[in-house]
Amino acid sequence: MNxxxxxxxxxxxxxxxxxxxxxxxxRLGLMARNIYSxxxxxxxxxxxxSFAQTGFGHGTQKGLFAGILGHSVSDIEIKxxxxxxxxxxxxxxxxxxxxxxxxSVDIIINDEMxxxxxxxxxxxxxxxxxxxxxxxxxxxxxxILLMYKDKPGMISTVSNIIQSQNINxxxxxxxRNEKGGTASMYIALxxxxxxxxxxxxxxxxxxxxxxxxxxxxx
Amino acid sequence: MSITTFKELKDAVITQNKxxxxxxxxxxxxxxxxxxxxxxxxxxxxxxxxRETIKTxxxxxxxxISGWCGDDCDKLIKRYTNNRALFGKLFExxxxxxxATSEENLRMGRIVACPTAGSCGIVPGVLIAYSEExxxxxxxxxxxxxxxxxxxxxxxxxxxxxxxxxGCQAECGVASAMCAGALAQTMGGDINIILNAxxxxxxxxxxxxxxxxxxxVEVPCxxxxxxxxxxxxxxxxxxxxxxxxxxxxxxxxxxxxxxGQLMSPMLKESSLxxxxxxxxxxxxxxxxxxx
Numbered sequence: 306m307n308x309x310x311x312x313x314x315x316x317x318x319x320x321x322x323x324x325x326x327x328x329x330x331x332r333l334g335l336m337a338r339n340i341y342s343x344x345x346x347x348x349x350x351x352x353x354x355s356f357a358q359t360g361f362g363h364g365t366q367k368g369l370f371a372g373i374l375g376h377s378v379s380d381i382e383i384k385x386x387x388x389x390x391x392x393x394x395x396x397x398x399x400x401x402x403x404x405x406x407x408x409s410v411d412i413i414i415n416d417e418m419x420x421x422x423x424x425x426x427x428x429x430x431x432x433x434x435x436x437x438x439x440x441x442x443x444x445x446x447x448x449i450l451l452m453y454k455d456k457p458g459m460i461s462t463v464s465n466i467i468q469s470q471n472i473n474x475x476x477x478x479x480x481r482n483e484k485g486g487t488a489s490m491y492i493a494l495x496x497x498x499x500x501x502x503x504x505x506x507x508x509x510x511x512x513x514x515x516x517x518x519x520x521x522x523x
Numbered sequence: 524m525s526i527t528t529f530k531e532l533k534d535a536v537i538t539q540n541k542x543x544x545x546x547x548x549x550x551x552x553x554x555x556x557x558x559x560x561x562x563x564x565x566x567x568x569x570x571x572x573x574r575e576t577i578k579t580x581x582x583x584x585x586x587x588i589s590g591w592c593g594d595d596c597d598k599l600i601k602r603y604t605n606n607r608a609l610f611g612k613l614f615e616x617x618x619x620x621x622x623a624t625s626e627e628n629l630r631m632g633r634i635v636a637c638p639t640a641g642s643c644g645i646v647p648g649v650l651i652a653y654s655e656e657x658x659x660x661x662x663x664x665x666x667x668x669x670x671x672x673x674x675x676x677x678x679x680x681x682x683x684x685x686x687x688x689x690g691c692q693a694e695c696g697v698a699s700a701m702c703a704g705a706l707a708q709t710m711g712g713d714i715n716i717i718l719n720a721x722x723x724x725x726x727x728x729x730x731x732x733x734x735x736x737x738x739x740v741e742v743p744c745x746x747x748x749x750x751x752x753x754x755x756x757x758x759x760x761x762x763x764x765x766x767x768x769x770x771x772x773x774x775x776x777x778x779x780x781x782x783g784q785l786m787s788p789m790l791k792e793s794s795l796x797x798x799x800x801x802x803x804x805x806x807x808x809x810x811x812x813x814x
Binding site: 309310311312313314315316317318319320321322323324325327328355358359361362363364367379381383384426427428 | 547548550551554555562565566568569572587588589627628629630631632633634635636637638639640641643646668669671672673675676679680683684685687688701737738739740741794811
């Protein structure tokens with residue numbers, strides 16, 4: 306178990322009432338925003354299990370939407386977010402799926418990217434799926450995400466680029482839909498990667514998509 | 524090496540001749556790569572937020588999203604306009620500030636989770652009330668909150684601070700224990716007194732369930748905050764007299780973990796038993812679902 310630090314215990318500064326159902330929801334929204342990293346016009350949420358059942362009383366819907374719009378967990382505007390924002394289309398669906406985490410959500414942005422995640426307690430979150438690829442991104446690290454054609458040597462090519470800039474890799478994970486098909490890689494870093502690194506990686510043959518997901522401030 | 528048990532904490536305090544907050548701010552400085560001065564500045568920012576929450580909460584009667592709660596602190600303030608609290612001004616302020624904070628939490632106001640949002644009223648209630656009544660300096664208040672945070676972090680090495688994992692003993696119970704140790708420190712208690720205060724507060728909340736109506740952080744969470752803030756002060760008064768917990772604090776935490784494991788999942792934040800499924804609890808839920 307990781308040792309909790311002082312500020313793990315006397316934080317976060319957040320809007321209430323629940324670290325898992327409010328702060329966690331805001332952070333899931335913020336993380337989806339960071340992953341998508343383009344202007345958002347439309348967003349569709351599906352809340353599962355406890356999120357679906359008790360979300361209303363916890364402001365979970367407000368939190369998810371506010372996060373998508375970039376509001377921090379301590380922003381007191383969140384309670385009135387639906388009155389304040391009129392230019393982003395949103396909808397909420399509710400479902401029960403006991404194979405999923407109790408506090409789980411799917412977020413579809415602009416009908417083109419689907420991001421799933423869980424609020425795992427104490428405001429901590431985990432992004433579990435991006436466009437069908439399973440990932441495990443906590444938001445506690447700067448993370449490079451790339452999609453590419455599954456082939457030998459990709460891990461070393463990418464890690465060499467990162468190493469050449471003297472950046473330490475905290476963790477690296479891969480997934481693929483089928484052998485020789487599309488694969489995904491996400492790399493957690495101690496410090497953010499420069500634009501140069503992102504460009505170098507996106508220039509590798511058979512890399513379809515590269516983005517850097519900023520660490521959440523809180 | 525970071526300190527992970529109360530025994531290690533006590534040894535470090537004695538061998539290095541430092542206070543808990545001195546050791547902790549140094550450790551935090553190393554962890555977060557910040558000078559101690561900045562760690563303290565950040566802690567002060569948390570304390571200022573706590574004060575703002577209390578002020579906003581005391582001035583509001585806005586109801587929660589469910590509509591169940593939100594005007595109780597106002598009732599308390601009205602009572603104290605014409606009546607003296609049974610145990611004087613400090614008692615009055617502690618329960619008022621604590622209730623103001625937990626009510627502000629339920630109406631989506633800004634709070635400091637300490638250690639959790641559901642238990643956010645306990646530490647600020649005691650810290651801010653005591654600071655006002657005993658004129659504590661900013662530095663003394665910072666020392667209080669650092670000490671409280673360290674106590675919580677040591678407990679969290681053994682038990683995850685979440686109602687879903689170990690019941691409310693791991694939320695409001697831990698908040699009360701953090702608060703007791705920090706207040707004992709502030710009142711000049713030595714390391715033995717501090718650890719006894721923690722043990723006495725914690726020991727008497729073992730088995731506290733998490734059975735909120737409809738899964739919301741409202742019933743019984745809100746009123747539990749002021750009541751357990753006073754609980755922590757009682758533990759401090761005993762400890763300051765030199766009264767010891769027969770079971771040492773690390774063993775109390777072991778017992779708490781075991782109790783949490785043995786507690787039915789129905790009583791751990793699932794709202795499947797206890798207050799949540801009383802006749803009235805279920806009626807409240809039914810009404811809310813209809814909204």
